[in-house]
Amino acid sequence: MTDLSGLAQIERDGESTETLTLIEIPTRLDFIEVPRCPNCSRDMIRNGHERIRVFDAPSRGKPVVLDLKKERRRCRPCKHQTTADSHDLVSGNKVLTRRLVRYVENAVSRSPASAVAVETGLSRDHIEQIALELIARLRLPPRHWKTPEIVALDNWQPARGHQYQVLFDQRAGRPISLIRTWEFEPARDEITALLNVEGVRVFVSDMHSTNLLVAEMFTKAVHVADKFHVVQQCNDAVLAVIKARAAALVEAGHSGAAEALRAEASFILRQQMQPAPSAQGTLDLGPLPPELARYNDVAAAYQVKAQLAHFYSSIDRVEAEKALADFFDSIRDPLVARTMRRARDYIRKHERRILAYFDALDLIGASLWSPTTNSLERRNGDLQAIWNSARGFRKDELLWLRALYGSYTFGLHIVECAQCGRFEGPLPKDRVLAISQREITSHDGELCTGCRQSRARTTSPSQESAERASDYGVVA
Secondary structure, three states: OEEEOOEEOEEEOOOOEEOOOOEEEEEEEOOOOOOEOOOOOOEOEEEEEEEEEEEEEEEOOEEEEEEEEEEEEEOOOOOOEEEOOOOOEEOOOOEEEHHHHHHHHHHHOOOOHHHHHHHHOOOHHHHHHHHHHHHHHHOOOOOOOOOOOEEEEEEEEEEOOEEEEEEEEOOOOEEEEEEOOOOHHHHHHHHHHHOOHHHOOEEEEOOOHHHHHHHOOOOOOEEEEOHHHHHHHHHHHHHHHHHHHHHHHHHOOOHHHHHHHHHHOHHHHHOOOOOEEOOOOOEEOOOOOHHHHOOHHHHHHHHHHHHHHHHHOOOOHHHHHHHHHHHHHHHOOOOOOOOOHHHHHHHHHOHHHHHHHHHHHHHHOOOOOOOOOHHHHHHHHHHHHHHHHOOOOOOHHHHHHHHHHOOOOEOOOEEEOOOOOOEEOOOOHHHHHHHHHOOOOOOOOOOOHHHHHHHHHOOOHHHHHHHHHHHOOOOO
16 A cells, blocks of 8 residues: 555655745554464554654655654564554664655765755765665676676876776766776776676777776777877877977067967867868868967977878778878977977887777777777766865765766666666666656566566466556556
């Protein structure tokens, strides 16, 4: 029996009271049937009520508390006593409804714990405890993330002294793990627990020493040097040339010219890697502003970037190899060779992995995907915003929860199986739609695919067809 907005056996027992900060609802919880004494099997008689306060999901932006009277019964001969209970109540330091627990789980995956505490009337420590219990269940094997075809790994440092590695499903465009260190061993352990490494076809990363070690784990994958970081190396080298030229101008007494040169430097960074031949037949990302083009060393550095752009716009590996050779020729120009040496050495050292960009395109399909962590870099910006909104995190686990699950709703996109307890998801859109349209029942939870199939094998054809119809929001 469900009486108070989906809470089993709990009935309203009077008019609610609402203040500026709280909604309080008088309720009662009675036995559905007369209970029998577990000792002598006699019917138990009424013995008054036990009165407790139950925290429920907030309403209209205010905490909700149920002033609950629970029926008591006792056995007259044995003196044994029992109190009515509901599947929808969770006991602890405070009694909560299950829907409040789920509400907190979803809220704390999107907002700071302190904000959720104000909204629900619980303490911040209580909110964090609910989150930690959820995280412990999410981390139980087997983990629900499926092994991606394309995996990216990037280092992220939101603040001094805080270093993380973000493991990314490149095809789906979502993080699947956040590792609290840049060291190799924790990354290895997390990846081994989370993924079938032999199922990964492409691994993308920068050339950090840890990432090079991680790449060796993916024995059947192509390791691609991330395009974003390769281009960044080149951009930094071009800017170094501009800074050196500006310093020389200042030393020569031309401070105004140096300032004008610095003001135009951002033009270099704004240029996208989509070059085209100029009228003279050389590659050019776009005409250099006069304040840049008047200096031969700056123009030569910009031509180096154009050659790298030609490399990344090549149609196949053969063309790419020639373009990379042209890049190395252009960076040997005496005007820029010394200043851009670091970028040259980086690209030369990782040439095989940089060329693997085109091997990955052949594997995955150039029209579907580009082997670069650009989407991961954008996601790191979102993570930084999460970090800033919470002014850092008291517990790394809460950052992990918000980073990975802030885009999903538990019980809708990611379900916790009511039978075996494992998580499944993110679910396909049709199943999410089916769940969202299903009629609410009290404590009946969603089942994972395995338990659904097992249940279907033991269900009669008529029952199975009825359940399948219900899955798609059709209620008989």
